[in-house]
Amino acid sequence: MYVRRIFKRGLVVITSLFFLFLLLNFIFPVKVNIPYAQVISAMDGKVLHSFLSKDEKWRMEVQLQDVSPQLLKAIVNKEDKYFYYHVGVNPVAICRAAFNNIIYHRKTSGASTITMQVARLLYPGDRTYLNKLIESFRAWQLECKYSKSEILALYLNLVPYGGNIEGVKAASVFYFDKLPKQLSLAECVSLSIIPNRPNSLRPGRNNEFFKKERNRWLQRFKEEKLFAAEEINDALNEPVDIKRQKALAEIPQLANRLRKMYPSVSNIESSIVTSTQFKVQSLSYNYSKRLALKGIYNSSVIVIDNKTHQVVAYVGSNDKNDIAHNGMVDGVNAIRSPGSTLKPLVYALAIDKGLLTPMSCIADVPVNYTGYMPENFNSKFNGNVTVEFALSHSLNIPAVKTLSALGLPTCVDALTRSGFSQINADKKKLGLSLILGGCGVKLSDLANLYCTLANNGKYQPLQYVTDEDSSVNKQNVEIVSPASAFMVTEMLGKLVRPDMPNNYESSLRIPKVAWKTGTSYGRRDAWSIGYNTRYTVGVWVGNFTGEGVAELTGSDMATPLLFDVFNAIDYNAEGKWFTQPKEVNIRLVCNESGKMPAEFCDKQVMDEFIPGISSNITCNHMKEVFISPDEKISYCTSCVPLIGYKKKLYQNPEADLLAFYESEHISFEKIPTHNPLCTRVFKDAPPKITSPADKSEYIVDSKAGDKLMLSCNAGSEVQSVYWYINDIFYRACGSKKQLFFTPEKGQLKISCSDDKGRNSNIWINVSEQ
Ligand SMILES: [Zn+2]
Numbered sequence: 064m065y066v067r068r069i070f071k072r073g074l075v076v077i078t079s080l081f082f083l084f085l086l087l088n089f090i091f092p093v094k095v096n097i098p099y100a101q102v103i104s105a106m107d108g109k110v111l112h113s114f115l116s117k118d119e120k121w122r123m124e125v126q127l128q129d130v131s132p133q134l135l136k137a138i139v140n141k142e143d144k145y146f147y148y149h150v151g152v153n154p155v156a157i158c159r160a161a162f163n164n165i166i167y168h169r170k171t172s173g174a175s176t177i178t179m180q181v182a183r184l185l186y187p188g189d190r191t192y193l194n195k196l197i198e199s200f201r202a203w204q205l206e207c208k209y210s211k212s213e214i215l216a217l218y219l220n221l222v223p224y225g226g227n228i229e230g231v232k233a234a235s236v237f238y239f240d241k242l243p244k245q246l247s248l249a250e251c252v253s254l255s256i257i258p259n260r261p262n263s264l265r266p267g268r269n270n271e272f273f274k275k276e277r278n279r280w281l282q283r284f285k286e287e288k289l290f291a292a293e294e295i296n297d298a299l300n301e302p303v304d305i306k307r308q309k310a311l312a313e314i315p316q317l318a319n320r321l322r323k324m325y326p327s328v329s330n331i332e333s334s335i336v337t338s339t340q341f342k343v344q345s346l347s348y349n350y351s352k353r354l355a356l357k358g359i360y361n362s363s364v365i366v367i368d369n370k371t372h373q374v375v376a377y378v379g380s381n382d383k384n385d386i387a388h389n390g391m392v393d394g395v396n397a398i399r400s401p402g403s404t405l406k407p408l409v410y411a412l413a414i415d416k417g418l419l420t421p422m423s424c425i426a427d428v429p430v431n432y433t434g435y436m437p438e439n440f441n442s443k444f445n446g447n448v449t450v451e452f453a454l455s456h457s458l459n460i461p462a463v464k465t466l467s468a469l470g471l472p473t474c475v476d477a478l479t480r481s482g483f484s485q486i487n488a489d490k491k492k493l494g495l496s497l498i499l500g501g502c503g504v505k506l507s508d509l510a511n512l513y514c515t516l517a518n519n520g521k522y523q524p525l526q527y528v529t530d531e532d533s534s535v536n537k538q539n540v541e542i543v544s545p546a547s548a549f550m551v552t553e554m555l556g557k558l559v560r561p562d563m564p565n566n567y568e569s570s571l572r573i574p575k576v577a578w579k580t581g582t583s584y585g586r587r588d589a590w591s592i593g594y595n596t597r598y599t600v601g602v603w604v605g606n607f608t609g610e611g612v613a614e615l616t617g618s619d620m621a622t623p624l625l626f627d628v629f630n631a632i633d634y635n636a637e638g639k640w641f642t643q644p645k646e647v648n649i650r651l652v653c654n655e656s657g658k659m660p661a662e663f664c665d666k667q668v669m670d671e672f673i674p675g676i677s678s679n680i681t682c683n684h685m686k687e688v689f690i691s692p693d694e695k696i697s698y699c700t701s702c703v704p705l706i707g708y709k710k711k712l713y714q715n716p717e718a719d720l721l722a723f724y725e726s727e728h729i730s731f732e733k734i735p736t737h738n739p740l741c742t743r744v745f746k747d748a749p750p751k752i753t754s755p756a757d758k759s760e761y762i763v764d765s766k767a768g769d770k771l772m773l774s775c776n777a778g779s780e781v782q783s784v785y786w787y788i789n790d791i792f793y794r795a796c797g798s799k800k801q802l803f804f805t806p807e808k809g810q811l812k813i814s815c816s817d818d819k820g821r822n823s824n825i826w827i828n829v830s831e832q
C-alpha cells in the first residue's frame with residue numbers, strides 16, 4: 064500500500080512536471096535566430112570576403128559535414144563526453160559540481176553540457192543558480208526540438224574565440240587561413256582549447272605558451288586513445304604559427320554586387336577561382352602602377368569561363384585601397400562608353416542577314432546620315448576596303464554604313480537580348496553613333512557579348528555563383544548564328560593586327576586570341592576584350608573620374624594587360640581553336656568588290672560565306688562600254704554604229720566612292736562623253752540624289768548660315784543636271800558637280816533632272832537648331 068502510494072505520488076509529480084514543462088515550453092518557446100556574417104567564398108570554398116553580422120560579429124555559418132571530424136571528436140571529448148547520451152542536462156556532472164561547490168567552495172563549470180552551453184550562448188546571462196535553472200530548462204527545450212547533430216552544429220557556430228570571432232569557421236579562417244574541414248589534428252586541438260580560456264589563450268599572442276597547452280591536451284587525448292598515437296606524435300611536433308588575419312576583403316566590388324543579389328544568404332559560394340583571381344588582381348595592380356606615371360590610375364578586369372559562363376575572376380578596381388583615385392569603384396559594373404567594341408556584333412548580324420562576308424568591300428568615304436557625319440579615329444578615309452580590313456582597323460564609316468544597312472532596331476534588339484540593360488533603358492534615344500560608342504555599357508555586359516561569340520553566338524547570363532539550381536538560367540539565346548560567330552572570330556583572331564600595342568616586344572609570347580579594342584570619345588575609356596576557346600577576358604583602363612588622357616587608347620593601354628592576363632591564366636593552353644561550322648563554305652570572289660566574279664574580274668580571293676544566306680550578286684566593278692576608236696565618244700546600244708566602234712572596260716564605282724574620287728582628285732579612266740547625236744529616249748537610271756539624304760531630318764542654324772549640299776550620281780551619258788527645290792528651278796550644273804543652298808524650314812521636295820529628261824525626287828525636313 065505504502066509503496067503504491069509513493070509510486071502514485073511520484074507519478075503525479077512526474078506528470079505535473081511534464082505538463083509544467085509543456086506549459087512553460089509553450090509560453091517561452093526556444094528561439095534560434097542567429098545573425099550570421101555574410102561570407103563570400105571562392106569556388107574552392109576559400110573565404111575571400113566577409114561582412115560583419117548584424118550584431119557586429121565574425122560569425123560564419125558552418126554545417127556539421129563541413130567540419131573536420133577530428134575537431135568534433137576533440138570538442139565533444141573535452142566539453143561533454145556524454146553529449147550523445149544525456150537529455151540536455153547531465154545529472155551526474157551536476158551532482159559532482161554541486162558536491163565540489165559545497166565541500167571545496169570551488170566553482171566549476173564542468174557541469175555544463177554542450178546543450179547547456181548552447182542555451183547560454185543563445186540566452187546570455189550572469190552565472191546565478193536561477194540562470195543555471197533556466198539554462199537547464201532551455202537545454203531540455205533544445206533537446207526536444209533539435210537532434211544531437213543540430214545542437215552540436217549550433218555550438219560550433221556560436222562558440223566564442225576571442226574578440227568578435229565566433230564559431231569554428233571564423234576561427235579557422237582568421238587563425239589558420241583554412242576551412243574547418245582542412246584543419247590538421249594539432250589545429251583541431253588548438254581550436255578545442257581556446258573557447259574556455261579566450262584571454263590566456265588568445266591566439267597569436269604567446270605561441271610558446273599556446274603550444275604547451277595544446278600539447279598537454281594532445282598528450283591527454285593520447286592517453287585516452289582518442290586519436291592514433293602516430294598522428295598525435297606528428298601533431299605534437301607541429302609548430303604553432305597563428306597569426307590573426309585582417310578583415311577578409313579580397314573582392315570588395317564583387318562582394319557588394321553579390322550582397323545585393325543575395326541579401327539573405329549567409330554563405331555565398333561565388334564562381335571565383337582563387338588562383339585566377341589573385342593572378343589577375345596582381346597583374347592589374349602592377350600594370351596600373353606603371354600607368355600612373357601617365358595620369359591613368361584605374362583598371363578593371365573580368366574573366367569568364369566560356370563553357371560554364373561563370374565569372375572566374377573579377378577585379379572591380381586595380382587597387383581597392385587607393386582612396387585618392389576612387390579605388391572602391393566597381394569598374395566592371397560601371398556604365399561607360401564602349402568605343403568601337405560593339406562593331407563585331409554589327410558585322411556578325413549583317414553577315415547573318417546576307418549583307419556581307421569577310422571579303423565584301425565597303426567604301427570608307429565621307430557619308431552623311433541625317434546630319435550625322437562619322438569620322439575615322441585618324442580622320443582619314445581609305446576608299447574601298449574589305450569588312451575584314453574595316454574590322455581590324457576599326458574603321459568607323461564602314462561600321463556606321465553596315466549598321467545603317469542592317470537597321471538600328473536589329474542591333475539594339477540583339478544588344479537587349481544580350482543583357483545590355485542600359486541600352487535597353489535608352490533604346491529610344493539611340494542613333495547610328497551607338498556603334499562608335501554613343502551608348503552606355505558595363506564591362507561585364509561587353510565581356511559576355513564576346514563570350515557569346517565564343518559560344519557559337521549563343522548567349523547566357525553570366526554566372527557569379529556556383530548555384531546548382533542555375534539550370535533555369537541555362538537557356539541559350541541565339542544572338543548570331545554559329546557560322547557568323549565563327550567568321551567574326553576568324554577576323555578578330557588574325558595575328559598580324561594594327562591594334563597590336565605599340566612597342567609590344569616581339570619576344571613576348573602572344574597567345575592566339577580573338578580580340579577587339581575600343582577607345583571612347585575624349586579618350587576616357589580604353590577597352591580590350593578577347594577570347595579563345597577557354598576564356599573571355601575583358602579589360603578596361605582609364606580613370607574612374609572620367610578624365611581623359613591623350614595617350615589612352617584601347618590598343619596601347621588595354622591590350623597589353625589583356626595579353627598579360629591570357630599569358631598568366633592560360634599559358635599552357637593546348638592551342639585548340641574554334642572549329643569551322645558546317646554552315647560555313649569557301650568560295651572565290653572578286654578582289655575589288657567581294658562579290659561573285661564576273662568575266663572581267665581577274666583578281667580573285669578566297670572568302671567564307673553561308674550558302675543560301677550570303678548575297679551572290681555578280682560583281683560590277685567594271686562596265687563594258689562601246690566607244691569610238693579614238694576613245695572620245697561612247698555609244699549606247701541604240702546609237703552604236705555598225706562599224707567603227709570598239710568595246711572597252713571602264714571602272715564603275717558606286718556613287719559615294721565616285722564622289723570621294725572626285726573630291727580627293729584620285730584619277731581614274733572615265734567613260735567618254737556620250738554620243739551627242741544619240742536620239743534615244745532614256746527612261747531607266749535617273750540621277751540618284753546622294754545629298755541630302757531622303758526622308759531625313761536636318762537641323763540647321765540659319766544665323767550661322769548653314770547650307771545643305773546638292774549632289775547626285777548620274778549616268779556617264781549625262782552632261783548636266785537641273786536642280787529644283789519645291790518644284791521651283793534652282794540651278795543647273797555639271798553632273799559631277801556639287802551645289803549648296805540655304806534651306807527654308809519645313810518639308811522640302813528636292814528634284815534632280817538630267818539632260819536626258821530623267822528625274823528623281825526626295826523629301827527632307829528642315830528645322831531650326
Ligand atoms: Zn569584280
Ligand SMILES: [Zn+2]
Pocket residue numbers: 698699700701702703737738741742743
Ligand atoms: Zn546613245
